[in-house]
Amino acid sequence: MTVSVSARPLPRRFFARPTLVVARALLGCHLCHRVGRTVRRGRIVEVEAYTDDDASHSRGRRPTPRNAVMFGAAGHAYVYFTYGMHFCFNVVTEVAGEPGAVLIRGLDGFDGANGPARLCRALGLDRRHNRLDLTAGEPLWIERGRLRAGERVVQTTRVGIRTAVDLRWRFYVAGSAGVSRRDRAAEGTA
DNA sequence: CACACGATGCGCT
DNA sequence: GCGCATCGTGTGG
Numbered sequence: 579m580t581v582s583v584s585a586r587p588l589p590r591r592f593f594a595r596p597t598l599v600v601a602r603a604l605l606g607c608h609l610c611h612r613v614g615r616t617v618r619r620g621r622i623v624e625v626e627a628y629t630d631d632d633a634s635h636s637r638g639r640r641p642t643p644r645n646a647v648m649f650g651a652a653g654h655a656y657v658y659f660t661y662g663m664h665f666c667f668n669v670v671t672e673v674a675g676e677p678g679a680v681l682i683r684g685l686d687g688f689d690g691a692n693g694p695a696r697l698c699r700a701l702g703l704d705r706r707h708n709r710l711d712l713t714a715g716e717p718l719w720i721e722r723g724r725l726r727a728g729e730r731v732v733q734t735t736r737v738g739i740r741t742a743v744d745l746r747w748r749f750y751v752a753g754s755a756g757v758s759r760r761d762r763a764a765e766g767t768a
Numbered sequence: 769c770a771c772a773c774g775a776t777g778c779g780c781t
Numbered sequence: 782g783c784g785c786a787t788c789g790t791g792t793g794g
């Protein structure tokens with residue numbers, strides 16, 4: 579569907595940076611998942627950063643069986659199950675030992691991939707993809723991409739959390755169809 | 769071992 | 782706008 583500039587996966591050093599930096603940098607990049615003969619590919623237009631803040635699974639910097647991958651090497655997938663029926667896909671950030679991940683919330687160019695759970699369903703992502711190394715290429719990887727001229731990034735608060743609600747750790751491309759919530763209210767740039 | 773609840777989305781009102 | 786589906790995870794007894 580979308581033709582990428584380079585077919586190479588983003589390297590580990592791209593992800594091994596502060597979570598907020600990676601979150602912002604992922605906008606415009608392409609999430610790719612090979613399913614059989616086809617590659618399901620979408621352009622990332624909405625993300626949220628999670629580190630060791632109160633809304634994060636790694637809150638308190640306490641590793642558990644579930645969140646352990648968030649403390650490991652950057653560039654791995656963190657897929658978790660929630661609400662008894664949904665999966666959410668994250669990319670691990672920061673240097674090893676430092677918890678962090680970016681929740682991918684919306685894609686352009688792939689039908690039905692707006693919202694983190696819908697995105698996983700559309701791309702066929704589930705618990706099998708947890709801990710997968712995204713820098714190793716197939717079946718799951720991310721390709722470099724950039725924002726187009728005139729595209730604006732909105733930085734605002736994260737969705738669906740009850741603590742740390744003041745942190746503006748959500749980024750999205752203004753006006754994109756793949757954005758889960760169209761709160762044009764907060765249309766400042768970042 | 770029991771239990772409350774969530775980084776959600778859908779369908780109905 | 783609201784209730785609900787549906788279950789792994791974490792926390793407390």
